Amino acid sequence: MxxxxxxxxxxxxxxxxxxxxxxxxxxxxxxxxxxxxxxxxxxxxxxxxxxxxxxTPANIKDAAKQAIDENKTKYTASTGIKELKEAILDKFLRDNGLEYTTSNIVAGNGGKQVLDAIMRTFVNQGDAVLVPRPYWVSYTQQIVLSEGIPLEIDFNENLKIDMAHLRSLIKEHGRKIKLLILNSPGNPTGAVYNIEELREVAQVCLENDIFIISDEVYEKFIFGNSRHISIASLGKDIKDITLTVNAVSKTYAMTGWRIGYVAAHADIIAQMTKIQDQSMSNPCTPAQWAAVEALNGNQDxxxxxxxxxxxxxxxxxxxxxxxxxxxxxxxxxxxxxxxxxxxxxxxxxxxxxxxxxxxxxxxxxxxxxxxxxxxxxxxxxxxxxxxxxxxxxxxxxxxxxxxxx
Ligand SMILES: Cc1ncc(COP(=O)(O)O)c(C=O)c1O
Missing domain, CATH: 3.90.1150.10 (Aspartate Aminotransferase, domain 1)
Known part of the structure; x- marks a missing residue:
């Protein structure tokens, strides 16, 4: 049976x-x-x-080997070692024009685990989360796991959010909507949002008190004349309602190392930290040191x-x-x-x-x-x-x- x-x-x-x-x-x-x-x-x-x-590039593997040899193999702070948080802060400033302090950062067990912890931090039973179609498969299921309701937004001819449909969903579901997930560059479409499109999404979310999860794990793989813009960089008000998620997994060919991270308002991070404390303890310690080298080292x-x-x-x-x-x-x-x-x-x-x-x-x-x-x-x-x-x-x-x- x-x-x-x-x-x-x-x-x-x-x-x-x-x-x-x-x-x-x-x-x-x-x-x-x-x-x-x-x-x-x-x-x-x-x-x-x-x-x-x-x-995984050799300099990153060497950093992990060195960490193991130096017995950097114990528990760490649940949200990551100071050196990793500092490397993440530098990365956000350098690449995305985003200024944070360590109280804004959680490093977790890959982008996926960080996203799951965000869902648990925000979603009550019956709360709705806006998910633009077509979506990465785990978004809807993580919402379900938090007993929330995924609300799928239709897409336009460019495979991006159909703004009219987004507005109509907000009209229909109103206060039940807590979050919107934005994924640019997108999986599975490869679509990249330009600044005007981001401004429009940001405006709608600000007007309706909807927090944004901006999943930017593919940010480094952009082609032609397109460029990556973090929605949080569009202004202080939008930064306050955005959780910017990233990971070393795709950027540095480090999928098995399991290091992802998020930057958000310190009040959100403080609550999310409790989930990391109780469910995960800390991301793998040598992998954190590898991620420090990934973010700080040569980017060729x-x-x-x-x-x-x-x-x-x-x-x-x-x-x-x-x-x-x-x-x-x-x-x-x-x-x-x-x-x-x-x-x-x-x-x-x-x-x-x-x-x-x-x-x-x-x-x-x-x-x-x-x-x-x-x-x-x-x-x-x-x-x-x-x-x-x-x-x-x-x-x-x-x-x-x-x-x-
Ligand atoms: C859109 C998107 N976000 C997040 C992730 C999670 O990445 P990680 O391997 O860091 O958990 C993936 C992995 O496939 C992805 O495609």
Missing amino acids: NEKIKFEKYLSERVLKLEESPTFALEKKVDALDSQLKEKGSYVVRFGIGQPDFN SVEKMRLEYEKRRDYIYKRLNSIKGIKCSLPEGAFYVFPDVSGFYKGNVKNSFDFSSELLEKAYVAVVPGGAFGDDRFVRISYAASMDKIIEGMNRIEKFCKSLI
Whole structure:
């Protein structure tokens, strides 16, 4: 008997309502298929998980090794060591024009854990959180885990917030709305908000007492003429209602090290600190020292990765748009493309989940169904994969799409 069914009556409604992460579920499936294929000399092209294919730069690894050798392996303050907080303060000032003190900072166990702690800090049962579609899969589920209600905002032709829909949701739900999540550059779309768009969002939030979570974990991967702007930098009033979240995970190819952080008003941070004290103790100590080096050390590796991602984006965008039946807008940042594949929905392939599973089973390419991000017309392709793999993956996708026509 399925364990979940057996114990269902004992388990919390919260956990039973929670959905499994589609990206982790896909990875499990892909691992199994990949090991079968390896025996036959083949493999799956993995465009699923948002994980840099680069290794953590050597200076960062050395800093962690040194920390271990110096026995910096004990508990620390739950919100992070002073050196890390200072490195974070310097980063916010240097990159985002944001001035904070250490009382404004919490470092946690990756961007994801920090976001979860923010939800727990703000959300009461039944409170609403505005989530622009298409969204990163964990936002809605973290809201559910805090017993809140995700309110999905529609998007416009640029895959960004439809402001008219945002205003109508606020009119309808009013005071129940506590937070709005902004993610620029965005996962899964790669969309980047410009200053006018940010001003409009900020204004609406200020007028309606809605706090903003600005998730900026992809800020360093921006292409062409686009530039990253932190919404908190638009003025003191907006800074006070914004929680700016970032992490070393994507920027420095440090996904497994688990260091993320947030800057916010000191009164919010003081309350959030209680959650970190009671639930997490502290982020891994040697990883904190690695993050100090990541933020303070030489940044050349970040630019190298950015240039490589840009090359891959250009290639994959061109290839996708040359396939009859696919429509794809040019992402300005992050390392994802989000093509519309709904032109292929017929017969066995009724939605993005069918499309993705057929693509995996028939062509051995892993992508994440757009349905998981809140729009079923699309699939997400992560190009955090080597150019060879991208070329091979695109050849397979092209052949697969032809077979569907
Ligand atoms: C939009 C977004 N925010 C936050 C995160 C969390 O990153 P971390 O690995 O630091 O927890 C991710 C990871 O995929 C992400 O895509």
